Amino acid sequence: MTVRLYDTKAQALRDFVPLDPENVTIYVCGPTVQSGPHIGHLRGALSFDILRRWLETRHGRVTFVRNVTDIDDKVLVNATQAEPWWALAYRMELEFSRAYAAIGIRPPTYEPRATASIPQMQELITRLIEAGHAYPSTGSGTGIGDVYFDVRSWSSYGDLTRQSLDAMEPAEDADPRGKRDPRDFALWKGSKAGEPASATWTSPWGAGRPGWHIECSAMSRRYLGPEFDIHGGGLDLRFPHHENELAQSTATGDPFARYWVHNGLVTVGDQKMSKSLGNFWLAEDVLARHDPLVVRYALAAAHYRSSLDITDSSFEEADAALNRIRGFLQRAIRALQDETGDLHIDGSVPARFAAAMDDDLGVPQALAVLHERVRDGNTALETGEREATLSAFTDVAIMTGILGIDPLDPHWRTAESTAEASALDALVQTMITQRADARAAKDWAAADRIRDAIAAAGIALEDTADGTHWALADAPVSSKEN
Numbered sequence: 001m002t003v004r005l006y007d008t009k010a011q012a013l014r015d016f017v018p019l020d021p022e023n024v025t026i027y028v029c030g031p032t033v034q035s036g037p038h039i040g041h042l043r044g045a046l047s048f049d050i051l052r053r054w055l056e057t058r059h060g061r062v063t064f065v066r067n068v069t070d071i072d073d074k075v076l077v078n079a080t081q082a083e084p085w086w087a088l089a090y091r092m093e094l095e096f097s098r099a100y101a102a103i104g105i106r107p108p109t110y111e112p113r114a115t116a117s118i119p120q121m122q123e124l125i126t127r128l129i130e131a132g133h134a135y136p137s138t139g140s141g142t143g144i145g146d147v148y149f150d151v152r153s154w155s156s157y158g159d160l161t162r163q164s165l166d167a168m169e170p171a172e173d174a175d176p177r178g179k180r181d182p183r184d185f186a187l188w189k190g191s192k193a194g195e196p197a198s199a200t201w202t203s204p205w206g207a208g209r210p211g212w213h214i215e216c217s218a219m220s221r222r223y224l225g226p227e228f229d230i231h232g233g234g235l236d237l238r239f240p241h242h243e244n245e246l247a248q249s250t251a252t253g254d255p256f257a258r259y260w261v262h263n264g265l266v267t268v269g270d271q272k273m274s275k276s277l278g279n280f281w282l283a284e285d286v287l288a289r290h291d292p293l294v295v296r297y298a299l300a301a302a303h304y305r306s307s308l309d310i311t312d313s314s315f316e317e318a319d320a321a322l323n324r325i326r327g328f329l330q331r332a333i334r335a336l337q338d339e340t341g342d343l344h345i346d347g348s349v350p351a352r353f354a355a356a357m358d359d360d361l362g363v364p365q366a367l368a369v370l371h372e373r374v375r376d377g378n379t380a381l382e383t384g385e386r387e388a389t390l391s392a393f394t395d396v397a398i399m400t401g402i403l404g405i406d407p408l409d410p411h412w413r414t415a416e417s418t419a420e421a422s423a424l425d426a427l428v429q430t431m432i433t434q435r436a437d438a439r440a441a442k443d444w445a446a447a448d449r450i451r452d453a454i455a456a457a458g459i460a461l462e463d464t465a466d467g468t469h470w471a472l473a474d475a476p477v478s479s480k481e482n
Helices: 039-059 073-078 085-102 118-130 212-224 235-251 283-289 292-300 312-336 351-358 363-383 386-403 415-440 444-456
Strands: 004-007 012-015 024-028 062-066 134-136 147-149 185-190 208-210 227-234 256-263 266-268 308-310 459-464 467-472
Touching: 004 256, 024 039, 024 212, 039 062, 039 085, 039 227, 039 256, 039 266, 039 283, 039 292, 039 351, 039 386, 062 212, 073 085, 085 283, 118 134, 118 147, 118 185, 118 212, 118 235, 147 235, 185 212, 185 235, 208 212, 212 227, 212 235, 212 256, 227 235, 235 256, 283 292, 292 308, 292 312, 312 363, 312 386, 351 363, 351 386, 363 386, 415 444, 415 467, 444 459
Parallel strands: 024 062, 024 227, 227 256, 266 308
Antiparallel strands: 004 012, 134 147, 147 185, 185 208, 459 467
16 A cells, blocks of 8 residues: 655645655654753654655655754853853753653754755745845845845745735744744844854955855755655744745745655643643653653654644553553563574564555554454464464564564663563562472462562563563453462
């Protein structure tokens, strides 16, 4: 089946046909690094991490570019005398990288910083001026040195968001006194009094720095060429950022992006995240309270285009779901591994999982297939059906690998978690031995107490021919010995 993606520009599902079937090209707008990441940033980056993984499954190679906007009004505003803008930007960039890595988001093929592509931005601006679609500010005032895109010169302006030009709000990214139309947006910003000299570059229009929108047009062209497959980002970037990117790039004659893909936003208690409302969840705080794998699962469980309302129960549900997967995989490995301790699997992507992922990255439906196979596997284990167990194990291993949620993947084992697991295992094994001794002595009351204490801690025991094994349970379990 062909992959189908919802194209925001077309406002419809479209068959995905890449320019090069053996090398899919994706550009995703990365963070503006004026402050640390919140869970909305994580959700957006994770959506495209999963899209990338699936397209690699289907096409083999994906060239994935995610930029870093390290020069911007917000970066300059948040800088201090003690920490200049470039130092703040670098520190925040590292925070984003750590948060992304923590939840298993793979690094991009290329991750360019805006400040490294200033010549390419100036080249695009020059082409726009020569084509009659941009103009430098004239006259006196604070707009001197600014260059604007002339929105009325480009009849397709508004195509991405299907807005009438006259219904649009004025662009607020530059001094309005130098503009022909209040909706014209800045391509180049002349240096202003009070701005640091280090945030200024020479240009044919005077010293200054790039506007936000021209940065992505220049970087996507530099790393992927004048035409590429997918342009991605959060739903909040459609206007004005992506509308302006599309206009300025196509106005130079570039075909630009063939598909526009946007992820939905994160809400907290059905309200948009906002610092003023006190419901702003920083990634650092979330990762301090929850296992990173649980965070990944919780943020991936909803469809990428939907609004995701995040609550504490979101993480509790994700933790329970992962425990079910982990418990099955651990039991299956014990039942299936050979005398050397090895387990060899060979299989293809399950058809129903593939169909769900092909249908606009239907992760919720794909997870339903995954959990169905976990249930099938547990049933096969209980009835001693080795081939059915192996089939389910293989399917679950493949599906969790694609989604990046395999709980047995070494990525999720930090030194701290490994030490905690070892300590817990030692304690549980001691109690298992005590229970076995009580059963051997036919002291069923003592055996009951030990098992109930283990179950009350959320740990399930499994008695097999080769001994008793334990795993974290979804809920406390209690039973009587006899």
